[in-house]
Amino acid sequence: MIRYALQCDHDHAFEAWFGSSADYDTQFQSGRLECPFCASRQVTKQIMAPAVSTSASAPDTARRDMMLEAAGAIRKKIESDFDYVGDAFAREARAIHEGDSEKRSIYGEATAAEVKALEADGVPCTPLPSALSPRRRDTLN
Structure with a gap:
């Protein structure tokens, strides 16, 4: 990026x-x-200086862990309160948006092409924060 x-x-x-x-x-x-x-x-x-990370400017471990915990809490809340629709996400999100299906909060899987088409048509959607194990947290930048 x-x-x-x-x-x-x-x-x-x-x-x-x-x-x-x-x-x-x-x-x-x-x-x-x-x-x-x-x-x-x-x-x-515009002209801009490159961002060079130093030990003084690098995010500290506590802040990173707090962000990961918050992302995990968001994901857990969605998984407990929203309807899981699997790989039918794009189809169901579009049906809800167009009023052809019951209005409710859903989550599931969609391909990049499906997400792009939903966005182009004004259907609101966003990716879930990934579930990271404590083992993977140590390898993050």
């Missing part, structure tokens, strides 16, 4: 994350970048 400082032609400054510099280039060339303040599509990168 890479974070860029961006600015529109109306001098609105904002930041955005991209999977790579090539992802930024693709979105820029296709005109998909948009200012969140005024919706201008005349967006350019």
